[in-house]
Amino acid sequence: xxxxxxAKAGAADxxxxxxxxxxxPIHFDLRxxxxxxxxxxxxxxQAVRRIVHAQAYYLWRDRGRIRAAEFRPDQLEELRRSATxxxxxTGHYPVTERYGYVWAWYGNPDNADPALIPSIPFxxxxxxxxxxxxxxxxxxxAASPLSVENLIDLTHADFLHAKAIGDGRxxxxxxxxxxxxxxxxxxxxxxxxxxxxVMRWIGGVRAKYQDLRAVLHVHLRNNLAISYPSFSPxxxxxxxQPFVPVGRHRSRVDQTNYTVAAPAPFRWLMPRISxxxxxxxxxxxxxxxxRYFDADRRRDLSSRFDAPGNRYRLVMRRLAERQRxxxxxxxxxxxxxxxxxxxxxxxG
Amino acid sequence: MAEGQWWxxxxxxxxxxxxxxxxxxxxxxxxxxxxxxxxxxxxxxxCPHRRVPLSPGVLTPGGLQCPYHGWxxxxxxxxxxxxxxxxxxxxxPARHAAKAFLVAEADxxxxxxxxxxxxxxxxxxxxxxxxxxxxxxxxxVNMAHCNYLETMLDGPECLLAFPCVxxxxxxxxxxxxxxxxxxxxxxxxxxxxxxxxxxxRDHPLVLRTRVPLVGGAIFVELLTAAEVPLVTIFIASTAxxxxxxxxxxxxxxxxxxxxxxxLAWQLRRAAGRAPFEVLAEVKGASIAALRVAPSLNLTSxxxxxxxxxxxx
Numbered sequence: 001x002x003x004x005x006x007a008k009a010g011a012a013d014x015x016x017x018x019x020x021x022x023x024x025p026i027h028f029d030l031r032x033x034x035x036x037x038x039x040x041x042x043x044x045x046q047a048v049r050r051i052v053h054a055q056a057y058y059l060w061r062d063r064g065r066i067r068a069a070e071f072r073p074d075q076l077e078e079l080r081r082s083a084t085x086x087x088x089x090t091g092h093y094p095v096t097e098r099y100g101y102v103w104a105w106y107g108n109p110d111n112a113d114p115a116l117i118p119s120i121p122f123x124x125x126x127x128x129x130x131x132x133x134x135x136x137x138x139x140x141x142a143a144s145p146l147s148v149e150n151l152i153d154l155t156h157a158d159f160l161h162a163k164a165i166g167d168g169r170x171x172x173x174x175x176x177x178x179x180x181x182x183x184x185x186x187x188x189x190x191x192x193x194x195x196x197x198v199m200r201w202i203g204g205v206r207a208k209y210q211d212l213r214a215v216l217h218v219h220l221r222n223n224l225a226i227s228y229p230s231f232s233p234x235x236x237x238x239x240x241q242p243f244v245p246v247g248r249h250r251s252r253v254d255q256t257n258y259t260v261a262a263p264a265p266f267r268w269l270m271p272r273i274s275x276x277x278x279x280x281x282x283x284x285x286x287x288x289x290x291r292y293f294d295a296d297r298r299r300d301l302s303s304r305f306d307a308p309g310n311r312y313r314l315v316m317r318r319l320a321e322r323q324r325x326x327x328x329x330x331x332x333x334x335x336x337x338x339x340x341x342x343x344x345x346x347x348g
Numbered sequence: 349m350a351e352g353q354w355w356x357x358x359x360x361x362x363x364x365x366x367x368x369x370x371x372x373x374x375x376x377x378x379x380x381x382x383x384x385x386x387x388x389x390x391x392x393x394x395c396p397h398r399r400v401p402l403s404p405g406v407l408t409p410g411g412l413q414c415p416y417h418g419w420x421x422x423x424x425x426x427x428x429x430x431x432x433x434x435x436x437x438x439x440x441p442a443r444h445a446a447k448a449f450l451v452a453e454a455d456x457x458x459x460x461x462x463x464x465x466x467x468x469x470x471x472x473x474x475x476x477x478x479x480x481x482x483x484x485x486x487x488x489v490n491m492a493h494c495n496y497l498e499t500m501l502d503g504p505e506c507l508l509a510f511p512c513v514x515x516x517x518x519x520x521x522x523x524x525x526x527x528x529x530x531x532x533x534x535x536x537x538x539x540x541x542x543x544x545x546x547x548x549r550d551h552p553l554v555l556r557t558r559v560p561l562v563g564g565a566i567f568v569e570l571l572t573a574a575e576v577p578l579v580t581i582f583i584a585s586t587a588x589x590x591x592x593x594x595x596x597x598x599x600x601x602x603x604x605x606x607x608x609x610x611l612a613w614q615l616r617r618a619a620g621r622a623p624f625e626v627l628a629e630v631k632g633a634s635i636a637a638l639r640v641a642p643s644l645n646l647t648s649x650x651x652x653x654x655x656x657x658x659x660x
Contacts, residue, residue, distance in 0.1 A: 153398075155433055159418040173433070284400045284416045291399040301396045301444050303431050305417075 022295035023313045025143035026248040028320055029053050032107030032328040033221035033336075034117045036242040037068070039135050039254050040097050040127050047073050051246045052106050055086055057093060059102055068095035068104045099240070100127035100135070100256060106222070107328060118219050118336040120226055121346060122238040122258055133268050136255050138278040142285035144223045144245040145316060146292060147253075150281055151225050151241065152186055152216060152312050155305040160280050169194050177308040179315045181322075182221065182334030185343055186308040188214045195234075198273060203266040205234045215344045218312065219336055220319050223251070228344035235261050237270060238344075249289060352463010353563050356472045356584030359484055359596050360456050363388050368412055370403035372588040373460060378449065379403040380458055381412055381423065389423025390460045392447035396428075402446065421446045456484065456598050457584060472565035476582035476598065481620065484598040487628035491635065493564065493587035498643035499635060500559050500566055501532050506634045508555075509625040510570055510579065512538060512613040515555050516545045523642045529558040529567070532642050536570070538610050552608065553578075559646060568599075570624070577602045579623045597626050 094105035094112035105112035170193035214229035223243035257271035377393035426448030455473035520533035535551030564585035581599030
């Protein structure tokens with residue numbers, strides 16, 4: 001019953017007309033997934049409101065136990081009759097905690113299995129000892145998939161963020177992309193690149209050049225981006241960037257920049273670089289957003305550097321199409337909980 | 349046969365080789381810039397790569413560089429000349445191009461051709477022939493373009509101001525067709541002379557507005573009753589986004605001395621003060637109260653009817 005109700009609500013409303021023609025990010029509304037809707041440390045006894053797509057999630061703790069509901073706790077009984085299929089009519093969402101986040105289910109509650117929470121191998125599972133300085137919230141003024149595409153896109157970083165993260169000049173720059181039915185993984189291997197200014201000046205890396213192996217692993221349903229950039233000389237700066245869609249035109253990102261392995265003061269300051277990077281991205285995302293509202297007969301032009309982003313567009317369309325047909329299951333290649341340590345290159 | 353027209357979209361001095369200028373023409377976003385030699389160019393303000401505006405980009409010897417990924421577009425052709433990080437032996441595909449517009453610079457305005465085929469007809473500003481010191485400006489007014497044109501017929505006093513002059517709402521006859529314009533005269537009086545416009549036997553001044561049937565070129569003249577021109581203004585108007593209108597104007601005071609003009613007019617003239625004002629802030633209540641009259645002739649324009657029904 002929940003399946004039917006939610007499917008009718010639209011797995012990808014308005015997507016049908018554009019599925020062959022173009023990339024329309026505002027149409028993606030993928031279901032049956034866990035969203036990291038808050039840092040665990042941010043939730044206390046006072047209810048806070050978060051949004052996933054168009055659904056309200058009120059989060060609070062009841063005698064230490066995390067709760068997520070469609071309504072404020074004081075209105076829960078009164079409004080329970082108007083509860084949606086997202087909570088199976090109970091008003092309560094499936095909710096749990098892991099990796100320092102509160103994970104709430106978006107979709108048919110009958111399918112909410114904690115085993116579907118994505119693996120984040122560099123974070124403590126129980127969230128213990130994650131320093132608060134690693135956790136930052138930023139917001140992006142565009143549809144979540146557009147923001148994710150911005151993150152996947154590499155050449156803009158070398159250009160738009162050059163002053164903060166380096167100019168992209170290197171001896172060799174190899175980009176590979178792989179995908180499953182549920183994820184896109186982009187691997188970038190750079191040899192002898194200019195050391196990022198931020199790493200040189202406060203990160204203790206005095207060399208002029210360094211090698212980089214950066215892996216970005218994106219879960220399609222919940223826009224969860226897990227990144228593992230490893231610098232040599234230097235260190236790894238693993239991070240998590242969940243682009244939670246707050247409606248169709250904005251996203252909230254509770255980032256964890258897990259810089260605990262980096263030297264001080266870099267480990268404290270680097271997570272704050274989000275406040276430098278985010279306005280730069282927003283400057284392009286804001287005007288870009290409305291230009292993707294409709295299928296455009298003029299297709300976007302691409303260079304070979306856009307292969308990861310174009311793959312992301314393709315697999316997102318495929319997944320949305322599958323959900324539009326009513327199939328919300330995870331295929332054999334798409335288990336979100338599979339250990340990705342090797343994929344991220346944490347072993348070596 | 350070409351279908352389209354020239355639009356004056358910017359003042360010539362507003363377009364530089366230092367910083368691109370975003371403008372909107374008939375709802376379409378454009379970016380204007382010059383090369384080092386001073387030649388002006390117009391591109392669609394939209395990178396064909398990921399659709400971000402090009403106007404926040406930077407000007408390089410190769411053209412306009414997109415602020416997002418650094419693709420660089422040639423001003424004249426729109427062709428992408430450079431994609432950063434490509435190897436020296438890699439070429440940018442020829443089809444990688446931004447939409448480019450033909451540009452003509454004349455009479456202190458940058459004009460762009462919007463339409464198909466080769467440009468035809470004269471430039472909108474061709475009839476503007478300044479003599480003496482010019483006063484110019486730009487604004488975006490909070491009115492739809494079709495409403496702005498209608499108001500310029502029904503109540504130009506809501507859109508323009510002339511120091512020392514009161515423009516009355518008494519129309520001197522019917523709008524008359526003059527090529528691609530409707531032309532209408534309003535009576536005017538000197539402020540502080542006489543006992544008020546209601547009591548004048550004949551208006552000592554005439555405000556003549558020429559409102560386009562096609563395009564956005566508005567001409568305004570302040571004349572004496574004997575048709576001696578005092579002030580001439582050319583206003584280039586076009587639809588901006590969300591029901592607003594972009595204006596760029598130039599105007600000047602004619603050299604004629606008018607003995608009957610009040611002292612304040614003479615003093616302002618001697619001091620070089622502007623003889624007119626194109627209002628950037630229009631009063632909604634005044635516009636709303638304005639009764640439809642001569643603009644009846646204008647709203648028969650098919651295009652404007654469609655615009656008014658479907659404001660941007």
